[in-house]
Structures are given as C-alpha cells and as structure tokens.
Amino acid sequence: MISLEAGFTDDATLPVADTREIVEEVLGGRDARRALQYGSTQGEPHLRELTVDRLRRLDGRAGAPRCQATTDRTVITNGSQQLLYMLAEALFNPGDIVLLEDPTYFVFLGIVQSMGLRARTVRMKADGMDLAHLEAVLSSLKREGELARTKALYMVSYFQNPTGITTAIDRKRGALELLQRYSQKRRPIYLVEDAAYRELRFAGSDVPSTLSLDGAEDRVIVTGTYSKPFATGTRVGFGILPEPLLTTVLRIKGNHDFGTSSLLQRIVARALESGRYERHLERLRARYAAKAATMASAMRDSFPKRVQWDEPQGGLYFWARSPRRVSTGMNSTLFRTALGHEVLYVPGQICYADDPTRRKPNHEMRISFGNATSEQISLGVRRLGSVLEEIVGSGDRRVRESRNRRSHQPGGHESLRPPRM
Ligand SMILES: Cc1ncc(COP(=O)(O)O)c(C=O)c1O
Numbered sequence: 571m572i573s574l575e576a577g578f579t580d581d582a583t584l585p586v587a588d589t590r591e592i593v594e595e596v597l598g599g600r601d602a603r604r605a606l607q608y609g610s611t612q613g614e615p616h617l618r619e620l621t622v623d624r625l626r627r628l629d630g631r632a633g634a635p636r637c638q639a640t641t642d643r644t645v646i647t648n649g650s651q652q653l654l655y656m657l658a659e660a661l662f663n664p665g666d667i668v669l670l671e672d673p674t675y676f677v678f679l680g681i682v683q684s685m686g687l688r689a690r691t692v693r694m695k696a697d698g699m700d701l702a703h704l705e706a707v708l709s710s711l712k713r714e715g716e717l718a719r720t721k722a723l724y725m726v727s728y729f730q731n732p733t734g735i736t737t738a739i740d741r742k743r744g745a746l747e748l749l750q751r752y753s754q755k756r757r758p759i760y761l762v763e764d765a766a767y768r769e770l771r772f773a774g775s776d777v778p779s780t781l782s783l784d785g786a787e788d789r790v791i792v793t794g795t796y797s798k799p800f801a802t803g804t805r806v807g808f809g810i811l812p813e814p815l816l817t818t819v820l821r822i823k824g825n826h827d828f829g830t831s832s833l834l835q836r837i838v839a840r841a842l843e844s845g846r847y848e849r850h851l852e853r854l855r856a857r858y859a860a861k862a863a864t865m866a867s868a869m870r871d872s873f874p875k876r877v878q879w880d881e882p883q884g885g886l887y888f889w890a891r892s893p894r895r896v897s898t899g900m901n902s903t904l905f906r907t908a909l910g911h912e913v914l915y916v917p918g919q920i921c922y923a924d925d926p927t928r929r930k931p932n933h934e935m936r937i938s939f940g941n942a943t944s945e946q947i948s949l950g951v952r953r954l955g956s957v958l959e960e961i962v963g964s965g966d967r968r969v970r971e972s973r974n975r976r977s978h979q980p981g982g983h984e985s986l987r988p989p990r991m
Contacts, residue, residue, distance in 0.1 A: 571912045571913070571914060572912060572913045572914070572942060572946045572949060572950035572953065573914045573941070573942065573950075574913065574914060574915050574937045574938050574939070574942055574946075574947070574950045574951070574954070575914040575915055575916050575936075575938060576938060576940070576941055577731060577886055577887075577938060577940060578802065578938075578940050578941035579797075579798055579802050579854075579886070579940050579941065580854065580857055580858070580861070580940060580941060581941060582857075582943070583850075583853055583854055583857050584801055584803075585800065585801055585841075585846070585850045588841065588846045588850060589801065589837060589841075591846075592837050592840045592841055592844070592846070593837065595840055595844075596833070596836045596837060596840055601836065604832060604836075605832050605833045605836045606832065606833060607832060608828055608829065608832070609829045609830075609832040609835065610829055611820050611823050611824045611828060611829045612644075612645050612646070612820055612823075612829070613644070613645055613646025613647075613808070613829065613830055613835060614646065614832065614835045614836065614839065615641065616839050617646055617806075617808075617835045617836075617838060617839040617842075618641040618644040618645075618646060618808075619641050620839055620842045620843060621639075621641075621644055621646070621794075621808050622639045622640060622641050622644055622810075624842065625637055625639040625779065625781065625792075625794070625810070626639060628768070628769075628776060628779070629778045629779055629781065629782050631776065632775070632776040632777055632778040633778060634739075634778035634779075634782030635782075636782060637778070637779065637781045637782050638781045638782070638786045638787050638790075638810075639781050639792070639810045640810075643787075643810050643811055643812065643813070643816060644808060644809070644810050645808065645809050645811065645816065645819060645820065645823070646806065646807070646808050646829075646830050646835055647806075647807045647808060647809065647823065647830055648805045648806075648807070648827065648830050648831075649795060649797050649805040649806070649807045650764065650766055650793040650794060650795040650797070650807030650808070650809065651677065651807065652807065652823075652826070653793050653807055653808075653809045653819070654678060654681060654762075654764065654793060655681055656819045656822045656823060656826070657722075657762060657791060657793075657809075657811075657815075657819065658681045658682070658685055658687075659685070659822055660815055660818040660819050660822060661721045661722050661760065661815070662685055662687050662721050662722075664685060664686035664687070665686060665687070665688060665719065666687055666688070666719045666720070666721050667687070667688045667689075667690055667711065667716055667719050667720040667721065668682055668687050668688070668689055668690075668720075668721065668722055668723075668724060669689075669690055669691075669692060669704070669707065669708075669720065669722070669723040669724070669759075670682070670689050670690070670691050670692065670723075670724055670923050670925075671691070671692060671694055671699060671724070671725060671726065671730065672691035672692055672693055672694060672922060672923070672925070672928075673694075673732055673733065673918065673921035673922045673931075673934075674691075674724065674726065674730075674921060674922075674923065675726050675730075675731045675732070675764065675921070676732070676916075676920045676921045678724060678764075679920075679921070679923055682923060683924075688719075689923035689924060689925050690707050690711065690720075690925060690927065691707075691922070691923055691925040691927070691928065692704045692707055692723075694730075694733065694735055695741075696735065696880075697735070697736070697737065697738040697741060698725075698727070698735060698736070698737030698738055698741035698742070698745075699725065699737065699741055699744075699745055701741060701744040701745065701748065704723075704744075704745060704748055705748055708720075708748060708749075708751075708752040709752075711752075712752065717752060717753075717754055717757075717759075718754060718757055720752075720759055721759060721760065722759060722760040722761070722762050722791075723745060723749060723759065723760070723761050723762065724762045724764065725737060725742075725745065725761065725762065725763050725764065726764045726766070726767075727742065727763050727764065727765060727768075727777075727779075727780070728765055728766075728767045728768040728770075728771070728777070728884065728885070729767040729770060729771070729882055729883070729884040729885025729886075729887070730767075730885075731766070731767065731885070731886075731887060731936075732887055732889055732916065732918065732921045732934075732936035733887075733889040734880065734882035734883075734884075734885055734887050734888065734889055736774075736777060736883065736884070737777070738777060739777050739778050739782075742761075742763070742777075742779075742780050742783065743783055745761060746761050746780060746783055746785060746786070746789060746790065749761055749789065750785060750789065753789075758788065758789055759789075760789055760790070760791055760812075760815070761780055761789055761790050761791070762791045762793065763779060763780045763790060763791065763792045763793070764793050765779055765792055765793065765794045766793070766794065766795050766798060767798060767884060767885040767886070768794065769798070769799040769851055770798060770799060770854070770855070770858060770884045770885050770886065771855070771883060771884035772855045772856070772858050772859035772862065772883065772884055773859065773883040773884065774883040774884075779792055780792060781810060787812060788812045788813075789812065790810075790812070791809060791810065791811050791812070791815065792809060792810045793807065793808070793809040794807065794808050794809070795807040795808070796808070796838045796841075796847075798886075799847070799850075799851050799854065800838065800841060800847055800850060800851075804834050804837060804838055805830075805834065806830060806834055806835060806838045858884070858886070858939070858940075860944065861939040861940075861942075861944055861947060862881070862882060862888075862939055864939070864944045864947050864948055865888060865937070865939045865947050865951060866881050866888075868947060868948045868951035868952060868955070869888065869890070869951055869955070871952075871955070872951060872952045872954075872955025872956065872959075873890070873951075873954075873955045873958055873959075874955075874958055874959050874962045874963060876892070876893050876962055877890055877891065877892050877893075877958055877962060878890065878891045879891065886938050886939060886940035887936050887937065887938050887939075887940075888936075888937045888938075888939070889918070889934060889935070889936055889937075890934065890935045890937060891918075891933060891934050892904070892933045892934070892935070892958065892962055893933065893962060894931070894933045895933070896933055896961060896962055897932045897933060898915075898917050898918055898919070898932065898933055898934060898935050899917045899919045899932050900917050900919075900920075902917070902932075903961060904957060904958070904961050905917060907957045907960070907961065908953070908954055908957045911953045911954075911956070911957055912953065913950045913953040913954050913957075915935045915936060915937050915954065916935065916936035916937075916938075917932075917934075917935065918931065918932070918933065918934025918935055918936060919931065919932045919934075921934075921936065937951070937954070
C-alpha cells in the first residue's frame with residue numbers, strides 16, 4: 571500500500587544525529603537536572619524568547635515593519651494541536667459559532683464537532699479567504715442575532731492543509747478588519763492564525779503573520795510548531811495569545827499536564843540556538859522541493875487533463891479536483907478502486923465542515939508528498955492516475971453517450987450520476 575494520505579513528515583531526514591548530540595549537550599551541561607524536572611506551565615522562558623525572536627525575524631524578512639509577539643504572551647504546548655484544542659475549550663461554549671475556511675484542516679473539524687460548535691464556512695480564493703463572502707456571512711449572522719455567539723475565525727494561512735493555499739497579507743488584514751467591525755462591545759471575534767506550515771516554504775517569498783497587523787495584540791492568536799520543521803516526534807508547539815485568553819489557556823494547560831516536557835523544550839531550544847534547526851530546515855526544504863517536483867511531474871504525466879491541481883510552494887500537500895460528478899469520497903468507486911490498486915489519498919469531503927448554508931463538495935483529493943519516498947510518490951501517483959483515467963474517462967464516455975441518447979429523446983431530462991463500475 572502506498573500512502574499519499576497521512577500528513578506525516580519525511581522520515582529519512584528526521585534529525586537523528588543532531589538530536590543525539592543535542593541530548594548529550596543538554597544532559598552534559600549545567601542545566602541537566604532542570605531538564606529532567608517539572609517546569610512552568612507556560613513553558614521555558616528561554617524557548618519562549620527564542621520563539622519570539624524567530625517570529626520577529628521571519629516577519630521582518632517578509633517585509634513587515636513590526637511583529638507584536640512578546641515572551642509574556644507566548645505559551646509552549648505539546649504540539650500546536652494541543653493549543654488548538656485548549657483554545658477551542660477556552661473560547662467556545664456548546665452551540666457557539668466558529669468561522670472556517672472552506673475547506674479546512676479536518677482534525678480541527680473533529681474539535682468543532684466534539685465541542686458541539688456550529689460552523690459557518692467562508693469560500694476560498696487562490697490567495698486566501700474570499701473577503702466579500704466573509705462579510706456576507708458576518709452580516710447574515712448579524713441579521714440572525716448570532717454575532718454574540720460567534721467567537722472566532724480559524725485560518726490556516728500558510729500552505730493550507732488541505733488546499734496548499736497561502737493567504738496574502740491583504741486578505742489577513744481585510745479579515746481582521748471585518749472581525750473588528752462586526753465584533754460587539756466586549757465580545758471580540760478572534761482571528762486564530764494557524765501557521766503550522768510556515769517554515770516549510772520551498773518556493774516564492776514568505777508572507778508576514780497577522781502579528782504584524784494593527785490591532786493584533788488583543789484580537790489575534792497565532793499558533794505555530796517546531797514539530798513539522800524539525801521533528802514531529804518532539805511534539806513542541808507554541809502560540810501567541812492576547813489576555814485574558816492566555817490566562818484561561820494556562821489554567822487549562824495546568825489541569826492537563828503542568829507544562830510541556832522540560833527536556834523536549836530544551837532540545838528544541840538547543841537546536842534553535844546552535845544553528846542546527848536552521849541547517850536542518852534548509853535540508854528539509856530542498857527535500858520537499860524535490861519530492862513536490864516528483865509528484866507534479868508524475869501528475870502531469872498520468873492524471874487525466876480534466877483533473878485539475880496547482881503546484882504548491884511549500885507544505886506537504888497537493889489538492890486535486892476531479893470533475894464534480896466524479897465522487898472521491900470514502901464510499902466512492904474512485905476511492906475503492908484506488909484502494910484495490912494499493913494507493914491511498916484523503917477524500918476532500920472530510921475537510922468540509924457541516925454547514926447548513928451549502929452542500930459539501932465531494933470531488934477533491936488531498937495527496938501528500940510528506941512521508942512517501944520519491945519512488946513511492948512516482949508509483950503511487952501513476953497508480954492513482956490510471957484509476958482516475960479509468961473512472962473520469964469512462965464517466966466522460968457515459969456523459970457523451972447519455973447526451974447523445976437524450977438528443978434523440980425530446981424533453982427527456984436525466985440527472986447525471988457518478989459512473990458505476
Ligand atoms: C494545519 C495544522 N495545524 C496544526 C497541526 C498540528 O501539528 P503539531 O501538533 O505537530 O504542531 C497540523 C498537523 O498536521 C496541521 O496540519
């Protein structure tokens with residue numbers, strides 16, 4: 571089975587030698603005992619400083635004159651995933667409304683569902699959220715008297731999981747302004763920017779985070795991670811949060827775990843300050859660039875022309891769209907045939923929230939180049955391509971035949987169904 575499904579990172583480049591050296595250094599140094607002791611719930615001050623320095627440097631290099639990250643507003647968490655969960659717990663009551671990109675990170679949808687939240691979705695453009703649609707959604711929430719229950723907008727702004735879209739700074743600014751405009755007195759609608767994939771860019775130029783925008787300090791939450799750019803197994807993530815949200819999140823984190831592992835935080839801090847993190851990231855970017863190019867070339871060679879996709883500039887995913895009538899879902903002929911040919915992808919439908927205002931699309935696929943080797947990528951894409959050729963091609967033939975039949979049956983109207991094989 572070739573899995574082009576999981577969001578796992580590249581196995582072969584995991585920094586084993588670097589981490590072994592770092593562990594020696596951490597446990598051989600003056601700080602060894604502190605590395606093996608409980609730490610603070612908020613996280614090691616040194617790692618928080620390094621995190622803020624890094625964010626400021628990234629935003630500066632991306633052209634932003636300022637970045638409102640501060641160490642006292644930073645929390646270190648067990649992966650950014652833990653922070654997303656705690657934020658949801660801090661922000662929402664059951665039945666509250668969350669604004670979501672359409673589609674979005676499907677694990678976040680699990681949180682939305684388990685907390686009994688209502689989702690309102692916003693359409694995407696090639697460079698981020700459709701602001702006219704966001705405004706329409708906000709204004710209909712206002713008309714319905716639901717603004718007080720609308721607590722946050724969740725945005726995966728760099729190489730979005732699943733679509734690979736990166737949000738332009740003007741769209742981030744526009745979204746924040748709309749949230750400010752529609753927030754009621756003492757009831758802010760927060761902008762949660764999930765920047766998990768920011769550092770996995772291998773082409774094009776970086777975009778500043780929302781921390782660079784006016785009004786960010788009391789409206790914006792940025793979550794990030796050291797797991798994807800360094801080693802997913804360290805499970806070290808972070809976030810910059812406004813008060814009073816920070817206090818609530820720290821209370822929740824105290825109840826969960828008293829703080830992220832001191833040892834793992836020191837390993838990440840040492841990787842950052844010794845330059846190993848940056849050198850590793852360079853290797854990783856080159857590796858993902860090569861794997862993405864392999865995937866693109868295999869898709870060009872073997873996917874039918876009617877399946878569309880864009881080449882990502884970073885992250886781990888391609889997002890492919892088959893014609894609308896060809897379902898890609900778990901029970902579809904396509905998915906089952908792909909499984910029979912031993913190749914797996916993520917059906918696009920699971921990345922769409924339940925939203926009563928629109929039907930869920932069911933013709934897309936997330937295809938990952940993160941964990942598979944180059945050979946597996948070439949072979950897996952070729953297998954998927956031949957399945958698509960079979961199904962999309964046969965669908966085209968059926969549509970043509972049915973159109974021809976209908977042209978001989980005046981007045982006949984038949985809705986098109988996905989092909990059955
Ligand atoms: C969009 C997004 N956010 C957050 C995460 C969580 O990553 P981690 O907990 O490793 O920081 C992931 C993991 O796949 C992700 O895709």
